Amino acid sequence: MKYFLCFGSNLGNRRRNLHKALNLLENKGIHIIQTSSIYETQPVDLSSQAWFLNQVGEVKSGFNPEKLLSKVQEIETEMGRKPSIPKGPRIIDIDILMAEDRIIQTEDLKIPHPRLDKRNFVLFPFAEISPQTIHPVFKKTIRRLAQECTDQAVIQPYHPEQ
Numbered sequence: 001m002k003y004f005l006c007f008g009s010n011l012g013n014r015r016r017n018l019h020k021a022l023n024l025l026e027n028k029g030i031h032i033i034q035t036s037s038i039y040e041t042q043p044v045d046l047s048s049q050a051w052f053l054n055q056v057g058e059v060k061s062g063f064n065p066e067k068l069l070s071k072v073q074e075i076e077t078e079m080g081r082k083p084s085i086p087k088g089p090r091i092i093d094i095d096i097l098m099a100e101d102r103i104i105q106t107e108d109l110k111i112p113h114p115r116l117d118k119r120n121f122v123l124f125p126f127a128e129i130s131p132q133t134i135h136p137v138f139k140k141t142i143r144r145l146a147q148e149c150t151d152q153a154v155i156q157p158y159h160p161e162q
Contacts (some may be wrong), residue, residue: 002033003068004097004130006113006122007055010043011091014053015160017079021092024075025059030068033058036125042154044119045087053158056097056125065099069109072096097122101136112137120151 005025009017015038022032035057043049061068072094079092097113104111112135116122123146126133131143138145 001061001064001100003059003061003065003099004126004133005057005059005072006093006095006097006126007057008041008052008093008095008121009091010050010052011089015158017092018053018055020079021075021094022057024078025057025071028071028075030059030061030063030071033060034129036128038158039121039125039155040158041121041156043087044121044151044153046085049089052121054121054125054155056122056129058129065096065102065104065109065111068099069096095122097126098133098136101134103136117145118149118151120146120149120153120155123149123151124155 007018007021018038026032036055038053038055041052041054043052063071076092076094081091095113096111097116099111102111117138127143127146131141133142135145
């Protein structure tokens with residue numbers, strides 16, 4: 001099954017955290033098809049924290065969505081993510097954005113991600129790698145959702161200092 005995931009980090013070596021998460025996915029049998037560029041993004045909801053690095057990846061896995069969620073949570077724990085204040089700083093955050101055209105609404109898992117259409121830090125990198133993907137609820141392309149998004153949070157290409 002094909003999935004789209006969003007990766008975010010605003011603690012420690014943010015770039016290394018994104019790369020480590022991708023490597024751990026591969027180690028758990030989740031194949032990385034492609035990834036977007038890395039973007040530096042203004043925090044949303046809790047603005048008094050460091051800016052994030054965000055990236056979207058397209059992956060392929062034989063795991064069902066619930067098992068993929070379990071694997072993603074294992075990676076977050078392995079990387080040192082600890083429970084903190086909601087929307088607060090984190091070493092790594094991995095969200096399942098979409099699982100092909102499936103719609104899942106359980107207590108533990110909501111696919112497509114319920115705020116996908118409201119977040120520049122998700123839509124811009126998603127549109128970079130898969131602009132024609134159709135959101136199964138809104139029936140619009142990711143490119144269209146990015147164009148219509150009213151999120152004013154700053155998102156810029158990440159250029160690490162040399």
